[in-house]
Amino acid sequence: MTIISSPLGEAESKLAGEALQGTLVELIDISLVAKQYHWNLVGPRFRSLHLQLDEIVAITRAHADTVAERSVAVGVNPDGRAQTVASAHGPGTGAAGWVADKAVVQGMVRILRASGGRLRERISALSEADPVSQDVLIAVARDLDKQAWMFEAQAAEAG
Ligand SMILES: [Fe+2]
Numbered sequence: 706m707t708i709i710s711s712p713l714g715e716a717e718s719k720l721a722g723e724a725l726q727g728t729l730v731e732l733i734d735i736s737l738v739a740k741q742y743h744w745n746l747v748g749p750r751f752r753s754l755h756l757q758l759d760e761i762v763a764i765t766r767a768h769a770d771t772v773a774e775r776s777v778a779v780g781v782n783p784d785g786r787a788q789t790v791a792s793a794h795g796p797g798t799g800a801a802g803w804v805a806d807k808a809v810v811q812g813m814v815r816i817l818r819a820s821g822g823r824l825r826e827r828i829s830a831l832s833e834a835d836p837v838s839q840d841v842l843i844a845v846a847r848d849l850d851k852q853a854w855m856f857e858a859q860a861a862e863a864g
Pocket residue numbers: 743759
C-alpha cells in the first residue's frame with residue numbers, strides 16, 4: 706500500500722531505500738557498540754575514550770534519524786527494529802565484559818573504516834539514482850571518517 710508517494714521513480718526509490726536501510730542498521734549498530742564500550746572500557750585512557758564513545762553515540766543516533774527520515778521521504782519504510790539490526794551483519798564487539806582501552810581503539814578503527822568503505826559503495830550507487838539521498842550518506846561518511854581518524858591517531862605512535 707502506497708501511503709507516501711516518492712519523488713523518485715520505482716527503480717530509483719528501491720535503490721535509495723536499500724542504501725538508506727543498509728546505512729540505518731549500521732548506524733544503530735555502531736551506536737550500540739559505542740555504548741557497550743563506553744560502559745565496559747578499562748585502562749589508563751578510560752576518561753578520554755569514555756567521552757569520545759558518547760560522541761560517537763550522539764553522531765550515529767542523529768544520522769540514523771536523518772537517514773530513516775530520508776527513506777520515508779522517498780516512500781520506503783525504514784526498519785530500525787532490534788531484530789532487524791541483530792540479523793544484519795553487524796560490526797560486533799567481541800565478548801561481553803571488560804574491554805581494554807587499546808582494544809576499544811582498535812575495535813572502533815576497524816568498525817568505522819569498514820563502515821566507511823560500505824558507505825562509499827552506497828554513495829557511488831546513488832550518483833544517478835538519487836543525489837539527494839547520496840548527499841545524506843556523504844554527510845554520514847564525512848563524520849565517520851573524522852571519528853576513524855581520531856581513533857587511529859590514538860593508536861599511532863609518532864616518529
Ligand atoms: Fe554514560
